[in-house]
Amino acid sequence: MKLPKIDNLVSDRLSVGVNAFWGIAVKDEAALKGYIEKEIPAIVKGHSGELPPGFSFSRKLYRAFSVDPTKHRPSSEALWRRMKKGLEFPFVNPFVDLTNFLSLKYQVSYGLYDLDKIEGDIQIGQGGEGDGYEGIRKDAVNLDGKILLRDALGPFGNPSSDSLRTSTSGESVNVLQVIFFHPDDPLKEEILSRSHGQYLEFFNVSDARSFF
Numbered sequence: 001m002k003l004p005k006i007d008n009l010v011s012d013r014l015s016v017g018v019n020a021f022w023g024i025a026v027k028d029e030a031a032l033k034g035y036i037e038k039e040i041p042a043i044v045k046g047h048s049g050e051l052p053p054g055f056s057f058s059r060k061l062y063r064a065f066s067v068d069p070t071k072h073r074p075s076s077e078a079l080w081r082r083m084k085k086g087l088e089f090p091f092v093n094p095f096v097d098l099t100n101f102l103s104l105k106y107q108v109s110y111g112l113y114d115l116d117k118i119e120g121d122i123q124i125g126q127g128g129e130g131d132g133y134e135g136i137r138k139d140a141v142n143l144d145g146k147i148l149l150r151d152a153l154g155p156f157g158n159p160s161s162d163s164l165r166t167s168t169s170g171e172s173v174n175v176l177q178v179i180f181f182h183p184d185d186p187l188k189e190e191i192l193s194r195s196h197g198q199y200l201e202f203f204n205v206s207d208a209r210s211f212f
Helices: 029-045 055-064 075-084 094-106 188-202
Strands: 006-008 015-022 109-114 122-126 132-134 140-142 147-151 154-157 174-181 207-211
Touching (some): 015 188, 029 094, 055 174, 094 188, 109 154, 174 188
Parallel strands (some): 006 122
Antiparallel strands (some): 015 174, 015 207, 109 174, 122 147, 147 154
């Protein structure tokens, strides 16, 4: 299956793990939801008060781009804080749900995109003045100075908030999952592999690839 060329222009500060899946379909949506609901309490309650240690690398990644992670939080940390307050897990669709769960479990930020909505090749870099997009359930997202993914139509992804344009739905059939790591994260290979494995556990696919 064809995959866009992915060019990481900021590899000195950012390591990107990629999981791509084609012909994807959930095996049992109720089972997936039940698994997430069962596992979340232990993940959230396992760390009292302070943030889990994995988030330190996400914060370090943001600081490498001169972005204050306490003002523009990584999506994984924002979700963890929501769960810590006792709020409900935000179920959206099976692809998003499992990806959000993985971000909680491994304390790193993920992006999830519909491959059929991406035009041309992908560049990963740092945004400049005027870079941004319409976010998912948000107004305009400003990416000046921030990590971004860009295709032929413009920016579409960031570890805090992805774009509406390339978002997945329950009808998506080809999906790209991107994991944003600080290059020094010692668990990045393991997290990428385990994320790939959990997708294959809950989804049928016709083809799948995993790489840095």
